[in-house]
Amino acid sequence: MSRLRFGRHHDDGYRLVSNDDSGFSDAQFEEPPIKIPWKAISLAVFLFVVGTILLIAGSLIVTGHIDTKYSDRLWPMIVLGGIMFLPGAYHIRIAYYAYKEYPGFSFNDIPELD
Template structure:
């Protein structure tokens, strides 16, 4: 048995211990003799769609839009309410909800249409 084959055996043995009991299929042994690139580093994993984040962004967009429309209609006089001065906080809250909702829905739409530069990885996930 040569020294090279013993070191390969020990490398395999130590790598199998580091891997742990759970193997999700993401582990691939790199060749020890090649000093260049491997094909595994250029593989793009499949994108997971963050449904919870998209639903939250949709709710933010709908609530923000409705608050903005209602607030602007009160301020412009189309709807008369006794305390019209309280509508400015509603407009500010509507803008704070509308902006991130519209931004993340736009990213999700472009990622769905596979526009270059957009992916579902740009949307934060919630667990």
């Protein structure tokens, strides 16, 4: 049970003061609306697509389906494709799971580009 009393206020008026004021309001416990980071997701899609293309092209050179005169481009394509593919696939996965509302995944896990 809370106790109420009349207390002095800075404007020389009186107001009703509660002794059990915890300093919390109901508004601070409401979740803000979900903001989807479209720029970051589009960058992730770009990295995923270009990385996949580079990895496939590098793999085709290794297997001999593309002429071996391009073999000097083999390792840079595979390394650059891997560097682009991994973060793109990771962030697309987070965005997909956040869209499907899987527990533990949120659009807040994807960094925003400002």
